[in-house]
Amino acid sequence: MPLPSTGAAPWVVLKFGGTSVSQRHRWDTIGRTACKRADECEGRVLVVVSALSGVTNELTAIASGSHDSAARVSALVARHLRFARELDLDAEAVLEERLAGLQALAGDARAAARTLDWQAEVLAQGELLSSTLGAAYLRAQGLDLGWVDARDWLDAIELPNQTDWAKRLSASCRREADDDWRARFAAQASRLLITQGFIARHGDGGTAVLGRGGSDTSAALFGGLLRARGVEIWTDVPGMFTANPREVPDARLLVRLDYADAQ
Helix, strand or coil: CCCCCCCCCCEEEEEECHHHHCCHHHHHHHHHHHHHHHHHHCCEEEEEECCCCCHHHHHHHHHCCCCCHHHHHHHHHHHHHHHHHHCCCCHHHHHHHHHHHHHHHHCCHHHCCCCHHHHHHHHHHHHHHHHHHHHHHHHHCCCCEEECCHHHCCEEECCCCCCHHHHHHCCEECCCCCHHHHHHHHCCCCCEEEEECCEEECCCCCEEECCCCHHHHHHHHHHHHHCCCEEEEECCCCCCECCCCCCCCCCCECCCCCHHHHC
16 A cells, blocks of 8 residues: 655554464564564654453443453453463563553442443453553564554544444544654554554544454554554455355455445
């Protein structure tokens, strides 16, 4: 997706989905790919990541008031700690703050009423956890990598006739930025940056989420705001199929597809 560039060091945005961030060897691929793109464009790379595979489904159940929410939270804590150890990280040190935040949300006073702002904060935890893990791992591999909170840079906007639910849980974001915004983003010292898909800043200062599939949208938004040289959406399948190839073994790869059919 080529985009008009500025005179500053060019950016490339790379987005990696849940299955692409759920195994150690795939984080190695993310690191190599980011470095390669930075060298190729003689510029900088922003990596946008989803939550670990399946985590958003669990968080959705928790946000929806599942009767076994406490067990689901405990399972998510155990899973992320286990994966951190697989990455040879000090799991407790890396994840202590993030996991404490998730557990605090489970006991939050807003949980009983399932307020929209609480639900958005719950749903945001997956990307915050995965990006924290990935940043720690890639730094341990020697990469100069900075961590960025997407909510500091993507602003949710209100659209005409938009419901409160949509403003918070299926948000639209500002797509244009001025030179000052780009200069502030570029002022971060690291050549490589990692951030979260799916999440943005609500107008009241809290968290908003972009809805399912929102991590791809986040990557496109960052690409536009940064006037990036390209936006690459990485996944574990080589394109679009006639059906989900994980569930339909004889699904066929579609070599041509127009926009309406893709939708």
